[in-house]
Amino acid sequence: MHIEKLQLKNYRNYHKLDISFDDKINVIIGENAQGKTNLMEAIYLLAFTKSHRTPREKELIKWDEEYAKIEGRITKRKQSFPLEIVISSKGKKAKLNRLEQKRLSDYIGALNVVMFAPEDLTLVKGAPQIRRRFIDMELGQIQPRYIYHLGQYQKILKQRNSVLKQLQRRSDQDTTMLQVLTEQLAEHAATLLERRFVFLDLLRKWASPIHYGISRQLESLEIKYSPTIEVSEEANKEKIEDIYCEKFKSIQEKEIERGTTLIGPHRDDLLFYVNHRDVQTYGSQGQQRTAALSVKLAEIELIYSEVGEYPILLLDDVLSELDDFRQSHLLNTIHGKVQTFVSTTSVDGINHETLEKAEIFRVQEGKVEA
Amino acid sequence: MYYPEPISKLIDSFTKLPGIGPKTAVRLAFFVLNMKEDDVLEFANSLVNAKRELTHCSTCGHITDQDPCSICQDTSRDQSIICVVQDPKDVIAMEKMKEFHGKYHVLHGAISPMDGIGPEDINVPDLINRLKDEEVEELILATNPNIEGEATAMYISRLVKPSGIRTTRIAHGLPVGGDLEYADEVTLSKALEGRRDL
Numbered sequence: 001m002h003i004e005k006l007q008l009k010n011y012r013n014y015h016k017l018d019i020s021f022d023d024k025i026n027v028i029i030g031e032n033a034q035g036k037t038n039l040m041e042a043i044y045l046l047a048f049t050k051s052h053r054t055p056r057e058k059e060l061i062k063w064d065e066e067y068a069k070i071e072g073r074i075t076k077r078k079q080s081f082p083l084e085i086v087i088s089s090k091g092k093k094a095k096l097n098r099l100e101q102k103r104l105s106d107y108i109g110a111l112n113v114v115m116f117a118p119e120d121l122t123l124v125k126g127a128p129q130i131r132r133r134f135i136d137m138e139l140g141q142i143q144p145r146y147i148y149h150l151g152q153y154q155k156i157l158k159q160r161n162s163v164l165k166q167l168q169r170r171s172d173q174d175t176t177m178l179q180v181l182t183e184q185l186a187e188h189a190a191t192l193l194e195r196r197f198v199f200l201d202l203l204r205k206w207a208s209p210i211h212y213g214i215s216r217q218l219e220s221l222e223i224k225y226s227p228t229i230e231v232s233e234e235a236n237k238e239k240i241e242d243i244y245c246e247k248f249k250s251i252q253e254k255e256i257e258r259g260t261t262l263i264g265p266h267r268d269d270l271l272f273y274v275n276h277r278d279v280q281t282y283g284s285q286g287q288q289r290t291a292a293l294s295v296k297l298a299e300i301e302l303i304y305s306e307v308g309e310y311p312i313l314l315l316d317d318v319l320s321e322l323d324d325f326r327q328s329h330l331l332n333t334i335h336g337k338v339q340t341f342v343s344t345t346s347v348d349g350i351n352h353e354t355l356e357k358a359e360i361f362r363v364q365e366g367k368v369e370a
Numbered sequence: 371m372y373y374p375e376p377i378s379k380l381i382d383s384f385t386k387l388p389g390i391g392p393k394t395a396v397r398l399a400f401f402v403l404n405m406k407e408d409d410v411l412e413f414a415n416s417l418v419n420a421k422r423e424l425t426h427c428s429t430c431g432h433i434t435d436q437d438p439c440s441i442c443q444d445t446s447r448d449q450s451i452i453c454v455v456q457d458p459k460d461v462i463a464m465e466k467m468k469e470f471h472g473k474y475h476v477l478h479g480a481i482s483p484m485d486g487i488g489p490e491d492i493n494v495p496d497l498i499n500r501l502k503d504e505e506v507e508e509l510i511l512a513t514n515p516n517i518e519g520e521a522t523a524m525y526i527s528r529l530v531k532p533s534g535i536r537t538t539r540i541a542h543g544l545p546v547g548g549d550l551e552y553a554d555e556v557t558l559s560k561a562l563e564g565r566r567d568l
């Protein structure tokens with residue numbers, strides 16, 4: 001799939017923009033603070049309706065303006081259709097093929113995007129919620145139904161935590177409602193976990209050989225999922241649900257004492273091992289970056305195998321950070337099949353071959369010249 | 371800007387209605403000022419009368435102008451089945467269908483701990499008392515098919531279980547006459563969950 005056209009109105013530092021892209025490689029050149037990341041963010045937003053760098057949507061609206069509008073024309077399976085996001089003080093509207101989609105799970109998945117930005121180093125070394133967000137977003141974009149289940153889970157979790165708070169204050173209260181919510185939570189937790197296991201299995205399948213290649217056959221990469229219950233990744237949903245129920249039973253008193261839910265997918269983590277050692281703890285900066293890169297490249301293949309088309313790849317400020325070997329490896333992987341956007345402050349760090357094939361855009365103060 | 375007090379009060383009253391924000395409230399208030407006095411009086415009376423003459427049935431909680439309501443008084447209805455719903459509007463919808471001949475119990479909401487709504491805040495204690503006093507054999511739990519409605523149904527079912535009364539949950543799924551391809555994914559999968567043998 002690829003994005004043919006992008007139109008922006010009052011978005012970040014863009015007053016008005018209307019550009020068409022090459023369906024292979026687009027290089028976006030500009031000095032610092034001119035709008036390169038903003039452009040990438042706009043494409044990311046069309047896919048996820050959310051920014052990759054801020055949860056506060058108001059920041060996306062150009063200063064002193066009322067609303068921001070992002071429109072894109074996408075080609076997928078030989079069909080062309082528009083996507084549109086409007087953000088205003090009243091909230092956000094997402095339209096797929098001109099029809100407003102109220103449920104996130106009905107919108108997401110129309111456009112698949114994989115982004116690799118300097119922040120992605122934190123995927124390996126940052127806090128666990130970064131990795132959970134990674135699983136949730138990436139799984140969500142190939143399986144929109146997952147987003148729906150996640151929303152349900154989070155709602156039940158809130159309800160259950162309220163009940164636990166009440167019981168914490170007055171422990172003589174009846175626990176029937178807690179049992180009901182525990183049962184509901186266990187079921188939804190099992191749904192999420194089962195889907196995460198399947199996703200991880202695919203991710204590993206792609207990531208290990210990719211990492212082995214990028215590291216010149218020197219490193220193995222393992223991805224481990226660390227859940228809050230003891231469970232085999234082969235377990236089916238019913239089995240997982242049973243294990244959750246058992247565990248909830250055994251920790252009920254502790255949960256009441258703490259006034260919050262102590263186990264579940266919202267507390268799980270991912271661990272990356274290079275040559276059998278935890279890269280988060282022992283890895284060098286370069287090893288961490290390579291691990292993150294392998295995972296991102298794996299995603300490209302994973303999306304292709306699940307969706308039937310390659311996603312759009314956004315490389316914000318990272319290409320020049322990679323050494324020549326890694327750059328070529330990356331460019332070989334995407335060669336001719338993946339519409340790619342590369343942003344950089346200077347063409348110096350970028351491989352000649354790439355530049356020759358690419359369509360070049362120059363960004364200055366929110367204006368773009370092809 | 372300061373409005374004369376009578377207008378401010380009216381604006382304030384309008385904002386208490388669902389779906390009405392401050393701007394709309396101002397527009398409605400000024401519209402009322404321009405209405406004929408008779409119309410305004412009739413409007414005001416309808417509001418007051420609807421509230422005064424309608425109460426909640428002390429047995430089932432449905433809205434009614436007589437207590438107990440006509441459904442509770444109707445001895446020809448099946449006394450052994452109670453259908454539990456969240457809202458009086460649900461009773462009206464069921465009655466339109468003319469297929470259900472048992473009685474009702476209106477909860478006026480669903481349990482939602484995070485909003486501070488517990489079982490005592492909806493009509494659950496009355497329901498339990500009814501089950502003790504009346505000869506009920508089956509409770510149909512027809513609360514909404516969302517998280518809170520589902521939890522409320524599960525809660526009631528647990529509460530009732532020791533009494534031996536049968537509890538059932540209505541099925542959710544595709545609207546009849548709707549096309550499969552237009553059903554959203556969530557509805558579709560609910561329908562799939564509730565499938566049965568033929």
Ligand SMILES: Nc1ncnc2c1ncn2[C@@H]1O[C@H](COP(=O)(O)OP(=O)(O)OP(=O)(O)O)[C@@H](O)[C@H]1O
Nearest residue numbers: 012013031032033034035036037038059061062063
């Ligand atoms: N809501 C907004 N309204 C107007 N301008 C904004 C808004 N949000 C951000 N900006 C401006 O956008 C510019 C940053 O753009 P962007 O992050 O895309 O830079 P960049 O080209 O990627 O730079 P770098 O090379 O440093 O990463 C800044 O000048 C910032 O002030």
Ligand SMILES: [Mg+2]
Nearest residue numbers: 036037038317
């Ligand atoms: Mg940038």
Ligand SMILES: [Zn+2]
Nearest residue numbers: 427430439442
């Ligand atoms: Zn009644």
